[in-house]
Amino acid sequence: MLSSRLSTGAFRKAGSMAASRSTFLPSTKVRFASSSSSSNAFESFMNSRATLASVSLFTAGTIAWYTHLYGTLPFLGEVHASHLSDEGLHPPKYPWPHSGYFDSFDHASIRRGYQVYREVCAACHSLDRIAWRNLVGVSHTVDEARAMAEEVEYQDGPNDEGEMFMRPGKLADYMPAPYPNEEAARAGNAGALPPDLSLIVKARHGGADYIFSLLTGYIDPPAGVEIREGMNYNPFFPGGAISMARVLFDGLVEYDDGTPATTSQMAKDVVTFLNWAAEPEHDERKKTGIKAVILFSTLFALSLYTKRFKWGPIKNRKILYNPPTDKTGH
Numbered sequence: 533m534l535s536s537r538l539s540t541g542a543f544r545k546a547g548s549m550a551a552s553r554s555t556f557l558p559s560t561k562v563r564f565a566s567s568s569s570s571s572n573a574f575e576s577f578m579n580s581r582a583t584l585a586s587v588s589l590f591t592a593g594t595i596a597w598y599t600h601l602y603g604t605l606p607f608l609g610e611v612h613a614s615h616l617s618d619e620g621l622h623p624p625k626y627p628w629p630h631s632g633y634f635d636s637f638d639h640a641s642i643r644r645g646y647q648v649y650r651e652v653c654a655a656c657h658s659l660d661r662i663a664w665r666n667l668v669g670v671s672h673t674v675d676e677a678r679a680m681a682e683e684v685e686y687q688d689g690p691n692d693e694g695e696m697f698m699r700p701g702k703l704a705d706y707m708p709a710p711y712p713n714e715e716a717a718r719a720g721n722a723g724a725l726p727p728d729l730s731l732i733v734k735a736r737h738g739g740a741d742y743i744f745s746l747l748t749g750y751i752d753p754p755a756g757v758e759i760r761e762g763m764n765y766n767p768f769f770p771g772g773a774i775s776m777a778r779v780l781f782d783g784l785v786e787y788d789d790g791t792p793a794t795t796s797q798m799a800k801d802v803v804t805f806l807n808w809a810a811e812p813e814h815d816e817r818k819k820t821g822i823k824a825v826i827l828f829s830t831l832f833a834l835s836l837y838t839k840r841f842k843w844g845p846i847k848n849r850k851i852l853y854n855p856p857t858d859k860t861g862h
């Protein structure tokens with residue numbers, strides 16, 4: 533090694549040289565000849581009262597003009613009279629069965645949630661992005677999904693006479709919407725539009741926790757809060773006043789599997805269903821993710837081992853140079 537061959541004295545010598553050099557530096561300030569000539573005129577200009585006064589006036593004028601144009605200064609914070617409920621009460625974090633890295637959706641809950649959606653929410657909310665076939669293998673069998681689709685009439689056509697006709701639904705059809713268009717939906721809900729629920733879990737801050745809190749969070753407005761006629765108080769909804777009334781009440785639906793249909797049970801099930809609708813790839817995504825982590829960490833370990841194995845002899849070898857000895861003696 534190079535360092536081992538250098539004597540420790542060499543370092544000490546270098547260190548003392550660096551220390552001693554600083555003491556040689558002159559302590560007086562250097563004044564360059566070129567700067568001294570103009571500095572007198574400049575300094576007297578800077579120190580004059582006229583300059584001071586005009587600069588102050590210019591600054592005050594600029595600020596006044598800016599605030600006249602834009603109202604406030606950009607670096608001053610504004611204070612508003614606001615209330616927590618303007619932003620909506622933050623929902624608590626619920627222990628969803630599917631929230632862990634290794635957890636899939638609770639599919640029995642998706643099935644119950646579909647029933648709640650169909651019997652309650654579907655009266656007002658559409659679910660445009662979900663087709664009957666999407667339920668197959670997730671919450672229902674093919675025959676069940678087909679039977680449910682056939683109960684709905686869809687418009688199809690045109691036929692040979694150029695006329696549109698009605699036919700029973702097929703697996704490829706999408707969920708029927710309660711209203712033909714937005715205007716009809718607004719007209720049926722006192723001007724408020726019930727949003728499409730396909731992606732609602734992803735479209736709202738707080739996701740599943742928020743929707744669950746919203747559905748179960750209807751309470752009487754606190755003292756001093758006025759709610760307009762036809763609106764309902766819900767602390768989780770931003771602003772506090774929501775057009776949708778409370779829709780879930782104990783025993784509203786009757787589950788096939790005998791689960792007691794309490795308000796919170798129905799809310800949990802319908803939110804699980806809507807979470808699935810927003811993320812149908814969820815289970816597959818986690819499975820693929822785990823596979824990828826296992827595969828890539830194995831490959832990483834292998835490549836680390838191979839690299840050290842191959843480079844070990846190269847990095848540890850010692851190259852010696854033996855100069856040819858001059859045999860003639862010159």
Ligand code: HEC
Nearest residue numbers: 652653655656721724725726727732743774775776779802
């Ligand atoms: C009687 C009609 C009606 C029913 C039934 C109904 N909703 Fe609504 N829903 C509305 C209306 C109207 C709005 C719009 C509220 C607003 O913007 O003030 C709404 C809004 C929502 C929102 C969006 C809230 C937000 O943050 O913007 C969600 C989520 C929701 N409903 C879920 C459901 C679920 C789940 C069900 C079934 C359990 C359901 N709704 C049943 C009428 C209904």
